[in-house]
Amino acid sequence: VPFVLGIPKGIHLTPATAAMAWARSRWRTAPLHVLLPLQLVAFWADNCWSLLVAHRIVASLLGGLLLPLSLFPRWSQPALDALPFRYMFAFPVDVLLGG
Amino acid sequence: VIRYLRLYAHFLRFSFSRAMQFRFDFFFRIGMDTLWYAHHLAFFWLLYRHTPLLGGWTLEQMYVFAGGVFLMDAIQMTMDGEQHLDAADLREQGGPGLLLCPAGLVAVLPEPAGFRGELVHQPADGHRPVFVGPGPLSRAAGRRVDRGVRGLLLLGDAAPLLDAHDLHHPVFWLHTSGGLREMFWSLDRYNTQRPHGHLHGLGAAVLSPLLPFALIVSYRHRRSSTG
Secondary structure, three states: OHHHHOOOOOOOOOHHHHHHHHHHHHHHOHHHHHHOHHHHHHHOOOOOHHHHHHHHHHHHHHOOOOOOHHHOOHHHHHHHHHOHHHHOOHHHHHHHOOO | OHHHHHHHHHHHHHHHHHHHHOHHHHHHHHHHHHHHHHHHHHHHHHHHOOOOOEOOEOHHHHHHHHHHHHHHHHHHHHHHHHHHHOHHHHHHHOOHHHHHOOHHHHHHOOOOOOOOOHHHHHHHHHHHHHHOOOOHHHHHOOOOOOHHHHHHHHHHHHOOHHHHHHHHHHHHHOOOOHHHHHHHHHHHHHHHOOOOOOOOHHHHHHHHHHOOHHHOOHHHHHHHHHO
């Protein structure tokens, strides 16, 4: 999309920031990789599709895909920081925005 | 038709006993749907923490709208969703629902081949915000939604599904259902599950007349909550 539409003002996208966003988000999502193999439940359950959908719902809301995490109440910010979901969506965007 | 309904009742009984054999999935689907409702309400709640009005909608009106979305989703998933959207895959697998029922009947009957909880809990969940009154959401709307209006809302939620069917019909000529299913859910997400008024400019000019998804929930629930 950036190549077609151009990079909007305010986004400082350089190879260095892109690499940093990618590397740091990969590193910080390490705990998430423990959550992702929910498919392993399939060894004990007939169908774990609903489990994966539930995970996607939670990750999109608490990861900043649906809404910027800054819109969440202040009291919830420590919990959002502690959870791994923000490093899927919000964190790379924050880095690209220079945050 | 009676013969097909009787046959369908047999399918339903068989499917329910089959679903009970895999209780993990059955109950986890209930949990997943509850999460879906919660995240939908949380989305609007978070937005309205920063503004009292969004596209002309108050938070209370948005809750009534969300109740309509839940109800529509429950009816659609129960009566139409997986059965119709998966028709191409079922045809490839020789699904009993498609082999034994004419296409028109399949379109209006809940999924007979794979009963999956939706029939039990989704209509109840979807009804709750609007129809169980005077509940907190009805009170929050500032007026009591009387029984007549509720009945009309129920009928109104069912009717536009016939329009939504038109989007599904190509599955009978497709090899797989995946692409059409994703397209439908994307349109549904940005049109049915969001109130009218959130689109402006080109988006509103193109989407509203061509794909009047707002008719399914948004227009009627805005009217019912403002009087």
